Amino acid sequence: MSLRALLISSSLTLLLAACASTSQPAAVESAGFYRVKPGDTLFRIAQNNRVSVANLVRWNNLKDPSSINAGQLLRVSPPAGATQASGKPGRQPPGRPASKPAASEPSKPAPKPVASIKLAWPVKGPVIAKFNGQGSKGIDIAGDAGATIRAAASGKVTYSGKGIRSYGNLLIIQHDNAHLTVYAHNQSLLVKEGQTVKTGDAIATMGNSGANRVKLHFELRVRAAAVDPMPYLAD
Known part of the structure; x- marks a missing residue:
């Protein structure tokens, strides 16, 4: 074979190999992963996939489960090699095939968010750190160890743990599809994920x-963004 024919043959081989490699479909999301959709919450994703919020936080190294x-x-x-932390929802009963995540079902229209929200003080005490949106995404309220902390508004507990x-x-409480409140540094947690509170x-x-x-x-989140809770707290 002449040198020219050899070069042409080699070029065609490389071209065909390149076409073959580019004709393969792009990699899709593999089993065991979920792409977050608008309106999703970590609690809803945990429920749909029959795992706990604590596990999702740990497996994904989430610094802020409210966002x-x-x-x-x-x-x-x-x-x-990972172990699962305890928490709701519970394990799939043995012998029963795992149900498909609700993400595969037709999505229901999300309820319209309220224009604003009124919050009750979760605990009485002096505010020792104010919101600045950067180092402090909420306010710090001083008090006595063991003092009762109360829900600032009605809603559902979407996180309860120490992940x-x-x-x-x-604790994180979801109030509607726009507002949630965050309660950190607690001594003990009195409610569980999925529990409704008033x-x-x-x-x-x-x-x-x-x-x-x-x-x-204490933090207030509006569509996952931290805002100053002070204007929303009732005197």
Whole structure:
């Protein structure tokens, strides 16, 4: 074979190989992962995939379980060698095939958010740190260890645990599809994930978990964004 023929043959071989490699479909999301959709909450994703919120926080190294974004890819099954933390929803009964996540079902229209929200003080005490949107995404309220912390508004508990060290024992309550409140550094947690609470219900006791002093770190999130809760708190 002449040198020219050899070069042409080699070029055609490389071209065909390149076409073959580019003709393969792009990699799709593998089993065990979920792409966050608008309106999703971590609690709803946990329910649909029959895992606990604590596990989702741990498997995805989430620094803030109250803030997930549409398009974000989350691991919803344990990585190799990982153990599952206890928490609701419960395990799938043995011998029964796992149900498909509700994400595969026709989505229901989300309820319209309320224009604003009124909050009751979760605990009485002096405000020792104010909201600045950066280092402090809420306010800190001083008080006595063991003092009762109450729900600032009615809603559903979407997180109850200690998966984020800097927040200590943490509670998150979803009030509607736009508003949620965050309660951090608690001594003990009195409610569980999935539980419905009303304004003023006892939800935790004040402590210093994840903090250098006894205090409640309280946040208000509007569509996942932290806002100053002070204008919403009733006098």
